[in-house]
Amino acid sequence: MNQEALVRALTEIVGPRRILHRPGQLAAYECDGYVAQKGRPRAVVFPETTEEVSRIVRLLHRERIPFVPRGAGTGLSGGATPLHDEVVISLVRMNKLLSVDYENMRAIVQPGHVNLTLSKRLGPQGYYYAPDPSSQSVCTIGGNLAENAGGAHCLKYGVTTNHIVAAEVVMPNGDVVEIGAEFGEAVGYDLLGLIVGSEGTLGIATAITVRILKKPQAVRTVMAMFDRVADASDTVSHIIASGIVPAAIEMMDQLAMQAVDKSNYHVGYPRDIEAVLLIEVDGLEAGLPELADRIIAICREHRARSVKLAESDAERALWWSSRKMAFGATGRISPDYIVQDGVIPRTKLTEILARIAELSEESGLRIANVFHAGDGNLHPLICYDARIPGQTEKAVAVGSAILRACVDVGGSITGEHGVGVEKLEEMRYLFSDADLEAQLAIRAVFNPEDLCNPGKLIPRPGRCAEVRDAHWLAAKHAEIAAGFPDQTLTTSPGAGA
Amino acid sequence: MATKEPELIRMGQHSQGAFRWPDAPDPDKYSVCVHCGFCLEVCPTYQEWTDENHSPRGRVYLIKAASEGELPLDENVINPVFTCLDCRACETVCPSGVQVGALIEEARGQVYHARPKQGVAGALERLFLRGIFPHPKRLRRVAKLMRFYQTSGLRTAIRKTGAIRVLPRHLREMEAVLPEVPAEGAREALPGRMPAQGVRKGAAALFTGCVMDVFFADVNEATARVLARNGLEVRVPKEQICCGALQVHAGDREQARAMAKHNIDVFLASGVDYIVINAAGCGAALKEYPELFRDDPVWHARAEQFSAKVRDISELLVEVGFDPPRAEVRRRVTYHDACHLCHAQKIRQQPRQLLRAIPGLELVEMPDSDRCCGSAGIYNLTHPQMAGELLERKMDDVPEGVDAIVMGNPGCMLQIKVGVHRRQRQADVLHTVELLDEAYRREGVKG
Ligand SMILES: Cc1cc2nc3c(=O)[nH]c(=O)nc-3n(C[C@H](O)[C@H](O)[C@H](O)COP(=O)(O)OP(=O)(O)OC[C@H]3O[C@@H](n4cnc5c(N)ncnc54)[C@H](O)[C@@H]3O)c2cc1C
Numbered sequence: 001m002n003q004e005a006l007v008r009a010l011t012e013i014v015g016p017r018r019i020l021h022r023p024g025q026l027a028a029y030e031c032d033g034y035v036a037q038k039g040r041p042r043a044v045v046f047p048e049t050t051e052e053v054s055r056i057v058r059l060l061h062r063e064r065i066p067f068v069p070r071g072a073g074t075g076l077s078g079g080a081t082p083l084h085d086e087v088v089i090s091l092v093r094m095n096k097l098l099s100v101d102y103e104n105m106r107a108i109v110q111p112g113h114v115n116l117t118l119s120k121r122l123g124p125q126g127y128y129y130a131p132d133p134s135s136q137s138v139c140t141i142g143g144n145l146a147e148n149a150g151g152a153h154c155l156k157y158g159v160t161t162n163h164i165v166a167a168e169v170v171m172p173n174g175d176v177v178e179i180g181a182e183f184g185e186a187v188g189y190d191l192l193g194l195i196v197g198s199e200g201t202l203g204i205a206t207a208i209t210v211r212i213l214k215k216p217q218a219v220r221t222v223m224a225m226f227d228r229v230a231d232a233s234d235t236v237s238h239i240i241a242s243g244i245v246p247a248a249i250e251m252m253d254q255l256a257m258q259a260v261d262k263s264n265y266h267v268g269y270p271r272d273i274e275a276v277l278l279i280e281v282d283g284l285e286a287g288l289p290e291l292a293d294r295i296i297a298i299c300r301e302h303r304a305r306s307v308k309l310a311e312s313d314a315e316r317a318l319w320w321s322s323r324k325m326a327f328g329a330t331g332r333i334s335p336d337y338i339v340q341d342g343v344i345p346r347t348k349l350t351e352i353l354a355r356i357a358e359l360s361e362e363s364g365l366r367i368a369n370v371f372h373a374g375d376g377n378l379h380p381l382i383c384y385d386a387r388i389p390g391q392t393e394k395a396v397a398v399g400s401a402i403l404r405a406c407v408d409v410g411g412s413i414t415g416e417h418g419v420g421v422e423k424l425e426e427m428r429y430l431f432s433d434a435d436l437e438a439q440l441a442i443r444a445v446f447n448p449e450d451l452c453n454p455g456k457l458i459p460r461p462g463r464c465a466e467v468r469d470a471h472w473l474a475a476k477h478a479e480i481a482a483g484f485p486d487q488t489l490t491t492s493p494g495a496g497a
Numbered sequence: 498m499a500t501k502e503p504e505l506i507r508m509g510q511h512s513q514g515a516f517r518w519p520d521a522p523d524p525d526k527y528s529v530c531v532h533c534g535f536c537l538e539v540c541p542t543y544q545e546w547t548d549e550n551h552s553p554r555g556r557v558y559l560i561k562a563a564s565e566g567e568l569p570l571d572e573n574v575i576n577p578v579f580t581c582l583d584c585r586a587c588e589t590v591c592p593s594g595v596q597v598g599a600l601i602e603e604a605r606g607q608v609y610h611a612r613p614k615q616g617v618a619g620a621l622e623r624l625f626l627r628g629i630f631p632h633p634k635r636l637r638r639v640a641k642l643m644r645f646y647q648t649s650g651l652r653t654a655i656r657k658t659g660a661i662r663v664l665p666r667h668l669r670e671m672e673a674v675l676p677e678v679p680a681e682g683a684r685e686a687l688p689g690r691m692p693a694q695g696v697r698k699g700a701a702a703l704f705t706g707c708v709m710d711v712f713f714a715d716v717n718e719a720t721a722r723v724l725a726r727n728g729l730e731v732r733v734p735k736e737q738i739c740c741g742a743l744q745v746h747a748g749d750r751e752q753a754r755a756m757a758k759h760n761i762d763v764f765l766a767s768g769v770d771y772i773v774i775n776a777a778g779c780g781a782a783l784k785e786y787p788e789l790f791r792d793d794p795v796w797h798a799r800a801e802q803f804s805a806k807v808r809d810i811s812e813l814l815v816e817v818g819f820d821p822p823r824a825e826v827r828r829r830v831t832y833h834d835a836c837h838l839c840h841a842q843k844i845r846q847q848p849r850q851l852l853r854a855i856p857g858l859e860l861v862e863m864p865d866s867d868r869c870c871g872s873a874g875i876y877n878l879t880h881p882q883m884a885g886e887l888l889e890r891k892m893d894d895v896p897e898g899v900d901a902i903v904m905g906n907p908g909c910m911l912q913i914k915v916g917v918h919r920r921q922r923q924a925d926v927l928h929t930v931e932l933l934d935e936a937y938r939r940e941g942v943k944g
Pocket residue numbers: 032033068069070071072073074075076078079080091111112132133134135138139140141142143144145146147148149150151152199200201203204205206327328416417453532533534
């Protein structure tokens with residue numbers, strides 16, 4: 001089917017105003033929040049109903065044209081990035097709250113419904129939707145489902161998969177199926193578990209039933225500043241070991257603090273501390289002050305320079321904004337950045353930070369660090385300047401090396417941002433060819449021709465895993481060589497950079 | 498880190514890009530965007546259309562692509578650049594500090610050069626932007642014509658005969674709510690100098706603005722009274738002209754620069770401590786004068802000197818300390834945050850502080866008070882559909898039972914008057930300073 005015929009057929013489904021197809025209109029859809037790889041889509045369509053999604057997918061399936069679902073495009077691993085001339089199916093117009101059942105604590109939303117908007121709408125009745133990715137003011141619940149998004153408060157409440165109970169899904173051939181169960185456990189295979197976190201490779205969610213929670217009666221938020229990261233890290237372990245279940249424990253390092261302090265979300269962190277912890281407890285008012293006191297005491301025992309309790313909602317909100325805006329604020333200190341998403345056993349934090357500092361020094365790229373410290377999910381922010389030739393590749397390679405280090409200490413390559421296209425190669429750090437084959441076999445059941453978000457999440461087995469490292473070596477090599485007047489000089493890769 | 502190298506590279510890319518004229522979108526401004534998307538949900542045009550081309554992230558991306566030669570300067574770039582309301586809501590949330598407004602204005606400057614507007618619309622635009630607004634006398638003559646139309650019976654005749662129907666709905670409604678144009682503006686009516694009352698806190702020159710002074714000269718007069726009442730000597734430089742914001746929004750930066758230079762000369766020569774403005778749009782433009790002179794160090798420095806003195810009326814009163822009025826104004830009002838006050842100038846609390854200081858006045862907050870009302874300079878004339886949708890939303894948010902909607906910008910005042918008219922609501926549309934002035938004046942009455 002040529003472009004003209006395709007546009008005609010899609011227009012028949014969604015009408016002329018809900019399709020973009022001229023080349024100049026497509027640039028804005030070249031990538032998501034991960035900008036290191038880009039591709040122009042064939043077209044972008046904006047369906048408004050499940051039926052329209054189904055008809056679009058049926059058409060594309062019949063014509064063997066690849067497609068990629070897209071929510072708000074805040075993904076950080078390129079999940080919504082079209083790299084194979086796909087049609088982008090944007091779900092942002094499907095943003096309705098379909099129904100709420102307060103008594104049974106369920107809400108049904110369309111996939112384009114924005115995460116925070118749901119909590120805002122439930123708020124007046126005293127309810128909210130718990131998963132709170134930092135991007136919650138813009139990201140969609142469909143995107144959350146696809147990435148199994150986490151957030152600061154997932155330490156206590158669990159990630160997206162714990163909050164989605166059922167979904168209506170348009171399969172890669174256009175069939176519409178219902179999976180999961182609004183109440184109780186679904187009988188049969190846990191298909192919902194499979195779909196959540198599948199990064200849009202097993203189908204498109206068109207209606208999502210979520211669990212909603214009663215807002216906690218009270219909250220206490222503590223901010224503690226530390227001269228040394230190791231002390232902050234020990235504090236985290238001690239709090240958890242003491243049996244307290246905080247709603248959230250977040251950490252930022254000095255460079256991250258500098259970035260947010262330069263943004264609209266200025267807190268005014270001292271310039272000579274190594275780490276700040278943001279610790280929150282919530283629940284019934286009774287007992288909460290004592291809990292906060294215990295946390296403050298533990299911080300002090302671990303040589304916190306200062307510990308403060310949020311005195312007002314406004315202060316608490318500012319502290320949280322400061323943490324949640326940290327990624328974006330990195331733009332204040334660097335033109336580009338890659339945010340990595342490694343997971344480690346919590347006790348290895350100090351060790352891994354030292355390794356990250358080493359990598360930063362070796363590569364000459366600054367790295368800021370932000371963590372969901374409670375569950376050992378690190379977000380190193382690798383700063384680079386894409387306009388300097390070779391820096392993008394170098395930043396990608398440093399990210400990869402950090403993930404390798406995470407795996408080496410017994411961790412994993414993603415906590416919540418997904419694999420997308422960014423971490424395809426790193427999947428091999430975790431899985432053997434046989435493991436990957438097994439996963440591909442599952443995908444083949446749902447998406448046999450790999451038309452639905454092709455090439456994402458699972459790498460093809462067998463390709464050389466060291467490709468990226470080789471790239472970095474080559475870049476490093478070139479730089480060293482460039483330092484010498486004689487370009488023919490060969491340097492051994494081991495020589496210091 | 499080495500900064501020289503990337504600059505050279507940028508220059509290279511720049512010269513091959515679609516922006517070939519001086520004063521092009523600044524690479525240092527768009528490279529700050531990290532593509533996080535946090536700005537999407539606050540952008541009124543994205544909320545309405547859900548097309549990322551019409552979002553802040555999309556606009557910045559398109560400007561970057563055009564600048565780097567990836568896209569030509571055609572409809573696909575120009576449309577998104579012109580559908581932007583310049584409301585700056587994106588700048589308030591952007592964690593990375595992207596100056597979206599400045600980028601849009603610079604891009605419009607390029608479009609102005611690349612695609613001079615053709616036909617009647619272009620001629621009309623040039624007539625207004627170059628032929629009328631920069632010249633206070635001509636502007637006055639147009640105002641007088643309007644006054645004649647409103648007061649001579651012509652208006653009644655035109656309405657009665659139905660001749661008014663030749664206008665499209667949005668212009669008809671605008672016509673219906675336009676306040677009666679006073680015989681003269683405050684720039685002429687006020688004395689050149691008014692002494693400070695009580696303890697003197699400095700001298701302030703009043704920037705009278707063009708729309709404000711044509712339609713709301715009484716707000717300017719109220720501003721002058723309130724300043725004097727609070728210890729500020731008021732000057733009204735007679736040679737001042739329109740601030741040039743409309744020209745900047747339309748992309749006519751050359752004309753805007755000429756107007757800025759004139760005003761900078763006039764106001765710096767007056768030797769005052771503050772330059773006071775009560776129109777948020779003009780205030781933002783005056784504070785951003787340095788942006789117009791990025792390539793001219795001498796004028797840039799003068800513009801900086803000028804901008805450092807500019808204050809919104811509410812900002813200045815809170816800064817120097819104002820006398821809480823003693824008389825009561827028994828009203829229930831709600832406050833609308835004009836975009837160019839809250840987003841562009843970060844002024845949110847000061848107007849509320851003034852209102853709360855008025856005894857008897859109850860301030861009821863409206864939800865999303867900082868969402869654009871659709872006025873946005875002359876956007877309501879150029880993009881009536883979008884502007885109309887935003888106005889509907891704004892009116893939906895006005896709380897029940899208020900008898901006035903208060904704000905700090907004449908453009909919003911006209912727009913919201915249209916909204917009140919459409920909904921047949923019993924509510925006045927007022928400037929913050931009018932209420933404060935009323936309270937002070939009542940003190941006098943009581944003695
Ligand atoms: C500054 C910043 C901070 C962030 N913080 C966090 C955080 O704290 N925790 C976290 O988990 N993530 C975080 N993220 C990442 C991102 O916001 C999440 O992955 C989010 O879930 C993506 O939602 P989206 O609507 O933007 O989806 P998109 O980016 O548009 O898409 C993400 C993936 O989901 C697929 N998809 C989208 N909609 C559907 C659907 N209806 N059905 C099937 N597949 C679909 C897409 O194909 C793609 O693979 C952050 C991102 C940014 C930019």
